[in-house]
Amino acid sequence: MGILNVSSINMHFGGLQALNNVNLDVRQGTVHAIIGPNGAGKSTLLNCFVGRLTPDTGVVDFDGISLIGLKPHEINQAGVSRVFQTPEIFGDLSLLENVMIPAFAKRDGSYRQNLWAPLRGESKIRERAMAALADVKMADKAGMIANTLSRGDKRRLELAMGLVQEPKLLLLDEPTAGMARADTNATIALLKEISATGLTMVIIEHDMHVVFSLAERITVLAQGTVIAEDEPAKIKGHPKVQEAYLGG
Ligand code: ADP
Ligand code: MG
DSSP states (O other): OOSEEEEEEEEEETTEEEEEEEEEEEOTTOEEEEEOSTTSSHHHHHHHHTTSSOOSEEEEEETTEEOTTOOHHHHHHTTEEEEOSSOOOOTTSBHHHHHHHHHHHHHHSOGGGOTTSOOTTHHHHHHHHHHHHHHTTOGGGTTSBGGGSOHHHHHHHHHHHHHTTOOSEEEEEOTTTTOOHHHHHHHHHHHHHHHHTTOEEEEEOSOHHHHHHHOSEEEEEETTEEEEEEOHHHHHTOHHHHHHHHHO
């Protein structure tokens, strides 16, 4: 049994079967990559784990609880944090403020409904936010306005916004998308450090260099169907995987 057990997920958009009987087991403390050509269903699957989408059928069990039907903030409070494919940061706030917001949100539930909540425990949360910025090597930029960051730094800010929630499972949707090679390599090193702390991560990634640098287990999706799940060495030469990439 893993920390995340997913079985028989089906999801359609109109006439399109985006996910077709998807099964997935993520073991505690591992980095599990989900790969596949564009449009394979990777983001859709992730959205089913965080309550943004409800699959037509299927089971998503996380750490002993069923996530199907839970609201995004309830899933978040259960210990699942997510780093989005498109950065969702607060551009005109400082980095420190950006990282404090998800910490409050996790503690208080949906922060949109709690705007009036007094900033209880603010100094403690400020400390945790600084620690999360240090984890992504951006403590020296804590006072900068988020909009002024490079694209790579915005992605790392988002990572801090996930880490500050002290999740049991961190979901990352293409954490190096749009990054130059040097930035990608820095992010790989960072994610390796984070993984070494024992945090379980599910990472959706296009870049095979990133996948093979980090993943201990790989699930390959093509047209909504799992065509392979194995350790990286076995995925590399898998004929179905080669076909999906070359043919896709
Ligand atoms: P990936 O992340 O692997 O690139 P997605 O999960 O984004 O793929 O998309 C899988 C398929 O579902 C694609 O064909 C995409 O166009 C379609 N799709 C995704 N989201 C929606 C939506 N909200 N409405 C309609 N079709 C969608
Ligand atoms: Mg996607």
